[in-house]
Amino acid sequence: MALKIIVCAKQVPDTNEVKIDPVKNTLIREGVPSILNHDDANALEEALKIKDQYPDTHITVVTMGPPQAKDLLIECMAMGADEGILLSDRALGGSDTWATSNAIAAAVNKIGDYDLIFAGRQAIDGDTAQVGPQVAEKLGLPQVTYVKEFSINGKEVTVKRALEDGYELIKIQLPCVLTAIKELNTPRYMSIGGIYDAVKADIKVWGAKELELDLNTVGLEASPTNVFRSFTPAPKGKGIMLDKDTVEENAHALLEMLQEKYIIA
Amino acid sequence: MAIQVINDKCRGCKLCVKACPFDAIDMVGKLAVINEKCTACAQCIAACPFDAIEQTTSDEGPVDLSAYKDVWVYTEQRAGKLMNVALELLGEGSKLANEIGDRKVCALLIGHETDHLIPELYAYGADVVYQIDDPLLKNYTTDGYAKVMTDAIREFKPEIVLFGATHIGRDLAPRVAARLDxxxxxxxxxxxxxxxxxxxxxxxxxxxxxxxxxxxSDDKNLKQTRPAFGGNIMATIICPKKRPQMSTVRPGVMSKLEKDPSRTGELIKVNHSLSKSDIRTEVVEVVKAAKELVSLTDAEIICSGGRGLGDPSGFELIKKLADTVGGVVGSSRAAVDAGWIDHSHQVGQTGTTVKPKIYFACGISGAIQHLAGMQTSDLIIAINKDPDAPIFEVADYGIVGDLYKVVPKIIEEWNRVKEEHNK
Structure with a gap:
């Protein structure tokens, strides 16, 4: 079985590393590293597991972003992907999920020959979980989101789709779009040989022209949603630290205060 | 809308570079230049001391949006039971319909044999129920639900469509929005x-x-506010040129109306053209997890443990605290990642957002993702060894100390107060 898989991935700032300046109440961005988005790493890992089983499998990673997003493709190839394509163009900047999915769908159509598209459920910077389903819609493909277990038999894929209180067992035919969550697998590390090969690899960069995109369908101006305002929430007033000498006294003081506020009778 | 630097005014101070959450500003010599990472979030405008950055609006006139009326709520049901968030959204939808004026709040009910749910939808505020019923819609499928919903929206033209941000709402809404462009x-x-x-x-x-x-202002656009960037910033999003305006909304955030069983409304049965071949997935079975269900969103008191517990047995103490105060057990991501407790207990950006009356944070340092999911709790009580832990920044009451010593004393005191009250 020689499957052709496209993995959609995004380079994101590691939002775990972001802190708020307590004085100015603004984001401190300095020193925040860019990483491969977590759910996307799970999407790639699942594709790599298929390739482990069927070595003829070909994996193409597609990402959209600024020129430095090339690093992400190198990382994905060092993990074992065969090919990386970067969608990068000023004309794509500021795209919301609708416009982003137009660009990615155009890239998938340009690649043309594929059986399966894997994406992460959502990116940690935006948390929208919209691009995967919207790419599926633009391509007219069926989708399953929140995939936590995956198996494939010929053209038929069986997945478990996570629900809040359980799961759905779903069968779906190729080609289709699946979005991965972290329960799906544990992503592998880059290999030394993989890194060596990946940095020398030729990474394709496609702009709006190569993608033959209508400029009314991508970028900030074309996006149906716009940011109206953005802000950091006001910090809450400092609370009360209980610093009596003993644990007993502190616990007692806490309950007294809760009683004073009628929180407990 | 786009962000522009006014070159004459820029002094090259780089404050905007630091303020930008998206690394979207480069310095070219002594001039700030916006690059393609810009999402027009406008953080830089607030940061610039020289008024050298502006937001431009496109001069494209708005299309005629007046054909779109009413606020629709996708009242999600599973196995014949309405999701709590559906009722919350009817409450919020009523508020929005009032703010626009002369608008109805309408429930969109999709499924099979759902008649028994209609009185409940009226009781929680629906003026109109649009019902789409078919055996093919018994279980949720992306293809089936997206088709009938898109067709109904095209036919009846609602101005706003709200979905619960559940695993199903977040699967369906993007598909429908993309199809409607x-x-x-x-x-x-x-x-x-x-x-x-x-x-x-x-x-x-x-x-x-x-x-x-x-x-x-007579601006009647829906201003949709959401956390972004791991909860580090809030952004208000508008959709000024397209209709309907669509949002998914976090469960547990909006308020239901008081239930009024005497309320009634109008029922509209919607015709549809769904056929079996439209649905390209086969739902083999829907399995409810056998594990204990924690409804963090409904809990009035939550007792959470984190990495500071040291090992999984620490959750026994947290459970004891929860049983004493009548709460449920929550956890930080660190404790879930360590395998000490199931993901369903996780509070935070990637877990559940909660707003209980009391939140106990035991051995939780307070990573920003965790804070994002609990900091709007009415009252936060934090117990941690480290006096500099960020959790104390949001806590109303903080105790620095070993939770294994502090928590048993709180349990003791709580029981004492209760007993005195019962005397």
Whole structure:
């Protein structure tokens, strides 16, 4: 079985590393590293597991972003992907999920020959979980989101789709779009040989022209949603630290205060 | 809308570079230049001391949006039971319909044999119920539900469509929005139509300067506010040129109306053209997890443990605290990642957002993702060894100390107070 898989991935700032300046109440961005988005790493890992089983499998990673997003493709190839394509163009900047999915769908159509598209459920910077389903819609493909277990038999894929209180067992035919969550697998590390090969690899960069995109369908101006305002929430007033000498006294003081506020009778 | 640097005014101070959450500003010599990472979030405008950055609006006139009326709520049901968030959204939808004026709040009920749910939808505020019923719609499928919903929206033209940000809402909404070529805003935590109410909110909860905004503005666009960037910033999103305006909304954030069983409304049965071949997935079975269900969103008191517990047995103490105070057990991501407790207990950006009356944080340092999911709790009590732990920044009451010593004493005191009260 020689499957052709496209993995959609995004380079994101590691939002775990972001802190708020307590004085100015603004984001401190300095020193925040860019990483491969977590759910996307799970999407790639699942594709790599298929390739482990069927070595003829070909994996193409597609990402959209600024020129430095090339690093992400190198990382994905060092993990074992065969090919990386970067969608990068000023004309794509500021795209919301609708416009982003137009660009990615155009890239998938340009690649043309594929059986399966894997994406992460959502990116940690935006948390929208919209691009995967919207790419599926633009391509007219069926989708399953929140995939936590995956198996494939010929053209038929069986997945478990996570629900809040359980799961759905779903069968779906190729080609289709699946979005991965972290329960799906544990992503592998880059290999030394993989890194060596990946940095020398030729990474394709496609702009709006190569993608033959209508400029009314991508970028900030074309996006149906716009940011109206953005802000950091006001910090809450400092609370009360209980610093009596003993644990007993502190616990007692806490309950007294809760009683004073009628929180407990 | 785009962000522009006014070159004459830029002094090259780089404050905007530091303020930008998206690394979207480069310095070219002594001039700030916006690059393609820009999302027009406008953080740089607030940061610039020289008024050298502006937001431009496109001069494209708005298309005729007046054909679109009413507020629709996708009242999600599973196995014949309405999701709690569906009722919350009817409450929020009523508020928005009032703010726009002369609008109805309508429930969109999709499924099979759902008649028994209609009185409940009226009781929680629906003026109209649009019902789409078919055996093919018994279980949720992306293809089936997206088709009938898109067709209904095209036929009846609602101005706003709200979904719960559940695993199903977040699967369905983007598909429908893409098919309608309209905008969708994910995971909203606040919605406003009235500009005055929005300004009041900003003034109360944020440091944003609102002096340039007109509280009497007749702007009737839906202002959709959501956390972004791992909860580090809030963004208000609008969809000014397309209709309907669509949002998914976090469960547990909006308020239901008081249930009024005497309320009634209009039922509209919607015809559809769904056939079996439209549905390209086969739902083999829907399995409810056998594990204990924790409804963090409904809990009035939550007792959470984190990495500071040291090992999984620490959750026995947390459970004891929860049993004493009548709460449920929550956890930080660190404790879930360590394998000490199931993901369903996780509070935070990637877990559940909670707003209980009391939140106990035991051995939780307070990573920003965790804070994002619990900091709007009415009262936060934090117990941690480290006096510098960020959790104390949001706590109303903090105790520095070993939780294994402090928590048993709190349990003891709580029981004592209860006993005294019962005497």
């Amino acid at each position: 309209t905008g969708l805003t994910a995971d909203c935590t606040r919605l406003d139509v009235n500009t005055g109410n929005y300004i009041n909110y900003l003034n109360k909860y944020t440091t944003l300067d609102t002096s340039g905004m007109d509280p009497n």
